[in-house]
Amino acid sequence: MGFRQSYRLRLKRKRYLWRAWRKSRELRNVVDRSQNLPGNGIFVFSTLRNEAVRLPYFLEYYRNMGVDHFFIVDNDSDDGSTQYLAPQEDVTLYSTKASYKSSRFGVDWLNHLQHKHGPGHWCLVVDPDEFFVFPFCDSRPLRALTDWLDASSMRAFSAMLLDMYPKGPINDTEYFAGDDPVEASGWFDSGNYTYKRNHDIGNIWIQGGPRSRLFFPDDPHKAPALNKTPLVKWEKSFAYLSSTHSLLPRGLNHNYETNGGEKASGVLLHTKFLSTFATKAKEEVKRGQHYANSQEYIAYADANEENPEIWCKWSEKYINWRQLEVLGLMSKGNWA
Template sequence: MARRAGLTANAPRPLLPPDLWPAYRLRWMRRRLLLRALRKRRQLTPVIDRTDAIQPGAILMFLCVRNEAVRLPFFLQHHRALGVDHVIAVDNGSTDGTAQILADAPDVSVWRTDASYRLSRFGLDWITWLMIQHGHGHWCLTLDADELFVYPNWQTRPLPALTDWLDRSGRASMGALMLDMYPEGALEDVPYIAGTDPTQVLTHFDAGNYVIQRQQPMGNLWVQGGPRARKFFAAEPRRAPTLQKVPLVRWNRRYVYVNSTHAALPRHLNDIYDDGECLTGALLHTKFLDGIAERSAEELKRREHFANAALYDDYYRQLIDGATLHTSRSTRYRGWRHLEALGLISRGGWL
C-alpha cells in the first residue's frame, strides 16, 4: 500500500486543530470541577432548608462562613437592602454563634460541614453543589462574609434594577474590585461594634499601586496591589492576593467558579471588561477589623486558607504581632462616586 507523502504509517493524526485545544481543556476542567462538587455533596448536612420559598426571578446569595458572628448582622442587613431575596450558606464548623444567627434568619438556608475548607477547594465544591441545586436560572451573588458589594447608584438602584439592566445588555456576569479597607491607626486599636457599618471604623483604602493583566486561557483579569501587597508582599509582589472577582452571575447549573470568584467557566463569564467601559462594582473588604490578630493566630495553626500555607507564615505573624496599614498616602472612603472618580469602578452604560 502506498504511503501518503509526508506521513509515516505510525504518525498520529491531530484530534483537534491547535487553536481548539484550550477550549477543549477548559471544557474538561469545568466537567471535572462539577464532578468534584457532586462527590463533595456528601460532606454537607442540612441545618435548615427554606429553599422551597425561593420564587422564580429571586436574587440569591451564596456564602461559606466560619466564625463570622461579629460581621454577619450588618453583612446580611446590607445585602438584604440591596435586594437579595434568599441566602444559601455553608457553615464550616463555626463555634461562635454563626450557625444560630443564620438559622434564625427567615430568608436563610443553612448547611453545615466540619470537613476541610482547603480540601474542598476553599469551600467552592460545597458552594458549587448548592448552586447546581438552587442557583440555576437565578442571578447569584457569591461572597465572603467580609465583603460588602457596592456599585454605582447602589443606594437608589437595587439589585433587581441592576440585574434587569444586565439582562437587557446581554451580560451574564459583572466584575468587582476587592478593596481592602483599614483603620486610621493600628488594626487592633479601633473597636468594632457588631451590627454597625464596618466602614465607620475601616475608613481608608489604597487608591493606587494596582497592577492588572489578563490571564490565559480563561481570559480572567488578574489584579494585585493595595495595602496587603505593599505591606506584606513588597519583596515578592507576585504572591500578593488577587483582587479582581466576578461575584454576580446569572447562574447555570453547568457553570463553575475555578479559583474563589476570581475566575469562572465557561470563559465568557470572565468578560467583565471590553474595549469600552463596562459596569463594575467593588467589594469593600472588611478583613482588618479588630480581632484580626486572634483570627490570624488561628489560621496560622489551621493552615486552611492558602494552597501553599507555609508561604504565608510571615503574613500571619505580622498580623499577630500588630500591624498598621495606614500611611500618609492612604485615602479616606467617601462612597461610590469617589471610587468612580479614582477609576476603581465604572458605571459604564448604567445610569
C-alpha cells in the same frame, strides 16, 4: 481559541462540577427554606467559619440591597454563628465539619449549592467581610442592576476586591456586632494596582493594595489576587474555579472592554482588617486551611506581632461609589 484549548477547558469545567457533586456529600442541611422562592429571586451564597460578630450587619446590608435569600455553608463554627443563622427567615443553612482546604476553600460546596439552587437566578457569592458596591447602589436596588444586565445580554458582573483598613493599629479598632465595618475600617489604597490578562481563561489578574505593599513588598508575585466576578446569572453548567476569582465557561470572565471603552463594574469592599483579625490570623495559621499553605496569613501573623498600621498619608477615606468611580476603581460603563 482553538479546539484543543476549548476542549481542555470543557473537561476542566466538568471535573469541577464532578468535584462539587462529590464534596456535596460533606454538607448537612440544617435548615431548608428554599421552597417557594421567587422565580426571579436574587440569592447570596456564602461560606463562613466563626463570623458571628459580622453576621448581623452582613445580612442587613444585603437584605437592604434587595437580596431575596441566603444560602450559607457553616464550616464548623463554635462561636454561635450556627445558632444565629438557623432562625433567620431568609436563610437556608448547611453545615460541615469537613476540610475547608480540600473543598478548595469552600468553592466546591458553593458550586454544588449554586448548581442546585442557582440556575436562572442572579447569584452573588460573597464572604461575610465583603460588601458589594455597584454603580448607583445608593439610589437603586440590586435588581435595577440585574434587570439592566439582563437587558444588555450580560451574564456576569465584575467587582474587584478593595481592601479596607482602619487608621491606627489594627488591634485598636474595636468592632461590635451590628456595626458597619466600613465605618470602622474606612480607608483604602486608591491607585497601586497591577492588571494582567490571563489569556487561558480570559480573566484579569489584579494584585496590589495594602496587602501587597505591606506583606509582599519583596515578592509581589505572591500577593493575593483581587479580581472577582461575584455576580453571575447562574446556569447548571457554570463552575467557579478558585474562589470567585475566575469561572468557566471562560466568556464569563470577560467583563472588560479591550477597545478603549469601559464596561460597567463594581467593587467588593473587603473589611478584613478589624480588631478581630489578629486572633483570626493566628488561628488560621494553626489550622493551615487557607490558600497556598496559608502563606498570606503567615505574613499577616508575623506583621501582626508588631500590631502594624496599614494607614499611610495617601490612604483614601471611603465616601461612596461615585468616589470609587472617579478614582478609576470601578465604572458606570454606559449605565446612566
